[in-house]
Amino acid sequence: MLDVQKVRADFPILSREVNGKPLVYLDNGASAQKPQVVIDAITCAYAEEYANVHRGLHYLSNLATEKYEGVRGIIAKFLGVADEDQIILNSGTTEGINMVAYGWAMPRMEMGDEIVLSVMEHHANIVPWHFLRERQGVALKWVDVDSRGALDPQKVIDAIGPKTKLVAVTHLSNVLGTKVDVKTIIDGAHAKGVPVLVDGSQAAVHMPLNLDEMGADFYAITGHKLYGPSGSGAIYVHKDRLAEMQPFMGGGDMIREVSKDAVIYNDAPMKFEAGTPGIVQTIGLGVALDYMMGLGMENIAAHEDRLRDYAVDRLGGLNWLTVQGTTPDKAAIFSFTLDGAAHAHDVSTILDKKGVAVRAGQHCCGPLMEHMQITATCRASFAAYNTEAEVDALIDALELAHDLFG
Numbered sequence: 528m529l530d531v532q533k534v535r536a537d538f539p540i541l542s543r544e545v546n547g548k549p550l551v552y553l554d555n556g557a558s559a560q561k562p563q564v565v566i567d568a569i570t571c572a573y574a575e576e577y578a579n580v581h582r583g584l585h586y587l588s589n590l591a592t593e594k595y596e597g598v599r600g601i602i603a604k605f606l607g608v609a610d611e612d613q614i615i616l617n618s619g620t621t622e623g624i625n626m627v628a629y630g631w632a633m634p635r636m637e638m639g640d641e642i643v644l645s646v647m648e649h650h651a652n653i654v655p656w657h658f659l660r661e662r663q664g665v666a667l668k669w670v671d672v673d674s675r676g677a678l679d680p681q682k683v684i685d686a687i688g689p690k691t692k693l694v695a696v697t698h699l700s701n702v703l704g705t706k707v708d709v710k711t712i713i714d715g716a717h718a719k720g721v722p723v724l725v726d727g728s729q730a731a732v733h734m735p736l737n738l739d740e741m742g743a744d745f746y747a748i749t750g751h752k753l754y755g756p757s758g759s760g761a762i763y764v765h766k767d768r769l770a771e772m773q774p775f776m777g778g779g780d781m782i783r784e785v786s787k788d789a790v791i792y793n794d795a796p797m798k799f800e801a802g803t804p805g806i807v808q809t810i811g812l813g814v815a816l817d818y819m820m821g822l823g824m825e826n827i828a829a830h831e832d833r834l835r836d837y838a839v840d841r842l843g844g845l846n847w848l849t850v851q852g853t854t855p856d857k858a859a860i861f862s863f864t865l866d867g868a869a870h871a872h873d874v875s876t877i878l879d880k881k882g883v884a885v886r887a888g889q890h891c892c893g894p895l896m897e898h899m900q901i902t903a904t905c906r907a908s909f910a911a912y913n914t915e916a917e918v919d920a921l922i923d924a925l926e927l928a929h930d931l932f933g
């Protein structure tokens with residue numbers, strides 16, 4: 528079981544005040560705070576161990592390379608992947624999905640081909656596919672969620688037709704907290720010969736993963752939500768898809784030889800990692816994932832499930848507030864609106880005055896907002912360091928907002 532007070536002590540920012548009130552940080556879905564070990568690792572990497580990676584023959588370059596390359600194995604362990612050469616290091620999910628769009632999808636799709644998506648995808652898992660729609664005439668096929676925000680895996684499988692070339696689906700909605708049964712989708716899609724890309728940006732934070740068992744073709748994660756630095760991340764690409772994928776960016780480190788007339792690429796995964804990478808960010812991500820594995824992903828999940836149940840109970844007591852996403856096994860992510868005229872931005876401003884940080888707006892999920900016929904919500908998203916007392920602080924601040932706007 529997680530000792531939440533001990534976890535909190537690992538995160539220096541949690542002891543600060545905001546607007547004269549203790550910080551209640553509930554914007555973890557956007558980005559999580561960093562434990563001291565990650566902050567120390569970043570400082571150490573710059574202060575004592577910094578040089579460019581891969582190219583040098585000197586001590587510091589070798590040390591930085593060893594630290595940086597060591598993260599590939601940490602990510603593989605975290606994701607439950609035996610072969611770490613299937614892990615491509617990058618700056619986060621947006622880069623990962625764009626790489627798949629440019630390097631794998633574009634060369635193999637043509638006018639009339641289809642990509643199946645759920646309506647609750649983040650823009651990072653929508654806009655790259657719109658590029659294919661705009662530039663190559665690829666059709667996007669949308670699968671709706673039901674009134675609780677659940678995605679029926681069979682509906683996704685049924686949407687796969689003879690022209691479908693890819694299914695791209697989130698593992699956990701950043702707005703609704705809905706968990707998606709990606710395993711059933713992957714099995715069904717593979718039975719029809721169609722690969723599946725899973726956006727794991729949110730899921731990787733909240734649940735243990737075993738990608739070798741899951742069987743996804745692509746699985747994207749982003750470091751800053753995983754208690755690591757911004758500008759870090761990775762995408763898992765199954766070795767069969769790696770063999771099919773073309774490099775997305777050209778430059779140093781992804782080549783073996785370059786002449787005036789030809790280029791010979793490096794082997795994967797380096798083939799897909801052009802240019803000087805986010806060296807320190809990636810080193811920080813490795814430390815963050817080790818930290819999470821030290822807490823135990825099962826323990827984090829169990830703690831957040833308790834917080835979810837408590838928050839469901841307390842928010843459910845507010846009969847002037849509507850929560851979007853009500854599946855029973857959802858993650859502790861709550862998007863809500865206050866009945867009446869109060870706009871989400873105004874509500875979040877009042878909460879901020881009480882030290883409670885939430886996000887307000889569309890949460891980069893335009894099609895979902897359209898589906899729900901809502902222009903904006905406030906979103907409170909919980910992490911391993913949040914407490915039931917912070918749920919209470921959220922409720923108190925919401926009551927104040929309701930008194931002001933109600």
Ligand SMILES: Cc1ncc(COP(=O)(O)O)c(C=O)c1O
Nearest residue numbers: 619620621649651701726728749
């Ligand atoms: C579900 C989901 N996918 C993708 C992203 C994009 O991640 P990044 O901006 O770190 O690339 C986010 C971030 O909010 C997200 O929540």
